[in-house]
Amino acid sequence: MSAPRYAIGIDLGTTHSALSRIALDGDAPRSERVDIDQLVTSAELERQPLLASFLYLPPEAERPLPLPWDGERPFAVGGYARARAPETPGRVVASAKSWLCHPTADRRSGLLPLEATEGVDRISPVEASWRYLEHLAEAYDARFAGEGPRLAECPVVLTVPASFDASARELTVEAALAAGIENLTLLEEPQAALYAWLEQAGDGFRSQLQPGDVVLVVDVGGGTSDFSAIAVTGEGGELGLERIAVGDHILLGGDNMDLALAHFVKQRLAAEGTELDAWQMASLTHGARVAKERLFGDPALAAAPIVIPRRGAKLVGGAIRTELGKDDLRAVILDGFFPEVGPEARPAVRARTALTRFGLPYASDAAITRHLAAFLGRQAGALGGGGKLLHPTCVLFNGGVMKSELLRERIRATLERWLEADGAPPARVLHGADLDLAVARGAACFGRVREGHGIRIRGGTAQAHYVGVEGAAPAVPGIEPPLTLVCVAPFGMQEGSSVAIDAELAVVVGERVSFRFFGSSVRRHDEAGASFERYASDEVAELPAIEVELPAEGRAEGEVVPVRLCATVTDIGTLLVEAVPLAPRKPDERWKVELSVREP
């Protein structure tokens, strides 16, 4: 009997990561969750379903923080790191994933913790992601030692938000490679959620999805909200799935909601004359989350108590007591984050002030329903139909926040009103798998789909990409020269495909030359090489600049070399842009254009 073969699925989340696997042989294998050994105190290990995406950088006296597979580890990842976060925030890295797609930060440089205590060696967002993946791989290998291949020997599917831009995807791959994971494919999280649903539905999915259906995936996790639309097609009697649209990257999730609740209660306490310190605030955030879950879980409850204890060994007496009412929860969470808005509602855009403190670009509008209306409105033409909105026929919920029946129902009912106003029938809810673990399971399932088992979601790249070329115009003070956008990679490029464009681009040997770079999730008909100067501000977004540096091999320093750009979607699922000289000095001469630029 040959060794068992598995595909691995990894959900590298903003606040939690999950691991899953599926056998690649045998009759109709099912994906299984793989629990993860991690420190829960400085020297105790526990096997838990999720790995908290936190990293603790201890002071010298606390080092090492040993693991069974490494007695000298100088940091800790997982539950213990999360527990330390409110206690010593200057030593704990959190939300590294949100930093991976930061538009202006150098994501390979030591940035985190942002407010590090003096003496702490900050690490980069890429390194934090690398450490989480490394921990998952090591825990897997320690657990299954001798029972099969190591994790890095299996095909690994790693999920990213559908809204991750090309450079964030590339940096995710860089982190995986650093963790020793080379046999790698990226998969968009909402697609992974649908694969998990397909696995759970089994053959029964054919009675639930028909050609013409459009599945809206609403994924609200701890740190981000992500929307995708996937169409069901029918070709020659075979059902097909095609991802037709993805939403913008929205840094808004369950953590924001818990914090909003805690601040709401804090303000009420302050009005009653009770001020809280940082420790009490952390305790209140925890208490408010517990109260929220209790109220969401039991519709008959009118209020849930919150107790903020004293900190010392004397627990009884002196506690601050308050409660969270059902009405409070409705006001803060339901109407604050999921207001009943019209289909024409759009997120408020807050003008960025010049002195914005360096930090994460959190969504400036907390209303998830407004972001959803914007997504459906912008993608109205995704299927070529009329109407003011894209018309989903089914909704699949994903992410921890969507565990609440009340919130799911608010989104479903709001969507029904929008669709009715637009002359479309209501969308039905697809009942999904475990909302915390579906993405990891779906990722493992996709590893099997890649081997030819089961239906595959097609889609290609979710954005068209453009370089900005400044036109030659007489300099006029105060007026920017006109910018022409040239499409280098059209919408919907499939894995493994390439396009080349003849744009008149010139690079200087020995100098770093950078280009402005743009993406659009709605311009689906621009072909490679297409250029335009005018566009609506909401259809094209500027991405981090891209950069190429020509080594002087065989050329004189300072020589100007005309190049064309060639874009390829790699088998991993990243975008590769290369500069190819019009007059090569040697066969197949080309240089990689960096999408995720280092700081100069």
Added chain:
Amino acid sequence: MTDARPGFFARLAIAFATFFRLLVDAAFAARLARLEEVGESPAPSAPPPTPPTVAAPVVDEQTLATGGGLALLALFQREGRLVDFLEQDVTSFSDADVGAAARLVHEGCRKALRGHATVAPLRSEAEESRVTLEEGYEPAAVKLTGKVATRPPYKGTLRHAGWRVRDLRLPRPLDGHDATIVAPAEVEL
């Protein structure tokens, strides 16, 4: 010394008392360790020396063998501050104060218990329903009260359905872990 054997509740009380004394009294632990080794009664005349107040505790094998209990105590303290609650004298506090603390302890310890153990009722019948115990019933799993006849079958009313731990998953200590520290002191800098 007579050979009188203590009953279940007496044994339970001794077990608890011994357990907590083992945690705090190194000399007692050492005497118990000797008792286990040679099967003798402890020397009744030797008064326990006063333990130094700040020195590291002497941890012998017997104390370490109670690591599971220590891990459970640490877990309940970490998640629900159970040791704080039990160690505090609550007689002078109002029911509201004790109740507020009890909510915290209950919420945290319940989450810890549910996350680390599977505890299920021993009997599936509803409490206060009539039950019959046939010959061969498991005596350790059923405590008979009232007028207990010499032999089964017993017909009676189920007053308490009992509990059984079906699964216990405790944190695994790693090298260098001092299980006697169920809660480290906290110093804010």
